[in-house]
Amino acid sequence: MLLRLVLIIFAALVGFYLFITVFLYLFQSKYVFVPFREIAARPSSIGLDYEDIKFDSIDGIRLSGWYVPAKAGNKYLHHNALQGLGCSPNVILFCHGNAGNNSHILGTLKIFNDLGLDTFVFDYRGYGESAGSPSEQGTYNDALSAWNYLLEKRGIPPEKIIIFGRSLGGSIASWLAKEHTPKALIIESTFVSMESLFKAIYPYLPIKLLLKYNYKTLVYLKDVTCPVLVIHSPQDELVPFSQGLSLYENITEKKSFLQISGDHIDGFSTSGNVYINGLRGFIFSDSYKDK
Secondary structure, three states, rough: HHHHHHOOOOOOOHHHHHHHHHHHHOOOHHHHOOEEOOOOOHHHHOOOOEEEEEEEEOOOOOEEEEEOOOOOOOHHHHHHHHHHOOOOEEEEEEEEEEEEOOOHOHHHHHHHHHHEOOOOOOOOOOOOOOOOOOHHHHHHHHHHHHHHHHHHHOOOOOHHHEEEEEHHHHHHHHHHHHHHHOOEEEEEOOOOOHHHHHHOOOOOOOOHOOOOOOOHHHHHOOOOOEEEEEEEOOOOOOOOHHHHHHHHOOOOOOOOOOOOOOOOOOHHHHOHHHHHHHHHHOOOOOOOOEE
16 A cells, blocks of 8 residues: 555656646746736836837837937936947947836836936837737847847947847847947846756756757857946846856956846846946946956
């Protein structure tokens, strides 16, 4: 009877393990991409002027974005302009995370605006008002198309564009900075690779056999030639702090590390002036402290 009970328990555990494995393989896209279609609010709701932009991805998908200009009279605007070419400010090209849409990063847009920065934020295909369905290659195509929009439609040179990516967006931003050299790259709460992240979350599953997505941030960073700022919190409950440190340690170009506090989603807001001053120090300085 004892042996039979042991066999039943063993069979149940094996069955549960197989169920979890198959479930993760079949439905992992639901973990990687969590798009929201509804626009909860627009920049005007927090007092920011903006342009509603529609543009096409390189493979023909209609995308949606917002261009939020810096406010005239901002005390940082003149200093910011001097960091680029001509008299207009630098521009943040923002790649958001895997969940939500543009309307969920209004607090971040306010920070950039207060720093005297223009910002272009776009929704990947399948997010917000952008057409299509999300995919890994699709996110790369969409980021590249947003870059092309700034260069071709707005006449902004690469030397004035700062590519900024948060979470999944950090991997996409790193890929884009590998393909085209911006003024600088900022990545926040970003993982080493999708494989390393899934291994951290599911250490007992054969992730290498199951995984359908790559997002090899560390690999992309090895070919990035602009200055890089890595931002991460030790309290990040989703992407281990050690992964942010690993990214930083393997960057060979000029680099800085900004340690913030708080969880994966709200670290930028709960860190307050630590976050804002860290951004200001990196963006407005040509002498990055670590090389």
